[in-house]
Amino acid sequence: MKDEEREILQRQGYKLVGDHSAVKTCHWLHQKLLYHRPCYKETFYGIACHRCLQMTPALQYCTHTCVFCWRYQGSTEVQFSGTADEPPTILDGCIAAQRSLLSGFKGDPRCDLALWEEAQQPKHVAISLAGEPTLYPSLSELIEECHNRGLTTFLVTNGTQPDVLAHLDPLPTQLYVTVAAPNEEVYKKTCRPLIKGGWERLLTTLHLLPSLDTRKVIRHTLVEGLNMAHVEQYAQLDHQAEPDFVEPKGYVFVGRSRLRLSIQNMPSHQRVREFAVRLGDELGYPLTDERTDSRVVLLAADPQTRFLKLDEVERRKGSP
Secondary structure: OOHHHHHHHHHOOOEEEOOOEEEOOOHHHHHHHHHOOOOHHHHHHOOOHHHEEEEEOOOOEOOEOOOOOOOOOOOOEOOOOOOOOOHHHHHHHHHHHHHHHHHHHHHOOOOOHHHHHHHOOOOEEEEOOOOOHHHOOOHHHHHHHHHHOOOEEEEEEOOOOHHHHHOOOOOOOEEEEEOOOOOHHHHHHHHOEOOOOHHHHHHHHHHHHHHOOOEEEEEEEEOOOOOOOOHHHHHHHHHHHOOOEEEEEEOOOOHHHHHOOOHHHOOOHHHHHHHHHHHHHHHOOOEEEEEHHHOEEEEEOOHHHHHOOHHHHHHHHOOO
16 A cells, blocks of 8 residues: 555544554444443444444445445555455454554543443454455454454455355354345445456345345445336345345435535435335334434334344354
């Protein structure tokens, strides 16, 4: 990565780790420490968001250049090059970077010091943030390293690497697949793939999902005026995937996406909710929860499963 690209990412709040990994504290971690306001993933899935490590092992690598992506896309590559950093090194570096980013909160009189102390010891790793993590060649080993340390994991993927998902061992505690288009035409406009056959790869991933023995979520990132039509086609895709949860979530006008879209592309929560209700009716998934401040709605195949905390999910996965 060029020095100027590193400087751009650092100005955006990324803490770079090694040659291709990074950490960034999210808005909701700040809110939890200062105001006891948790993120929607804590509400929906039971993570402690002040103990969440939001990281990526593939900062500059991705198969998409999505119009709604907030990250700097100038250095995007579709294939890993050079020698990849080892998972223990990445995880140690990310935890140290997170602690560095949190250090300033301790002096803020609004900060709950008990929560700040807990935040020094992450319990959950969100392997997302930026880039496409399935391009990191040692992803299985990274997930295993997290689990060996007692950390639960979310893996967020755009679904263009089905062979990687098919061979992951272990699987993450929870697997997110972003489906940001109902058909190939909208996919090309919205996700702007850098590879050939991206749509077909995504379809292969959706067919694969029912065979993966972990908790699964389909996320529909919704952009007003671009990809909020054809609810029936979204439902057909979701039927194939048989996810535990579906998350229709509104695009947020932040970061570098502001160079590609306008604030008019950010749907209201009411618009997201209307989409979710129609989709839920098609799928037979009831509306289980929602967060207006995040413009997100939760649909669940079995609404009771949302109350199963991630550490319990991980424990059950390890049971005979």
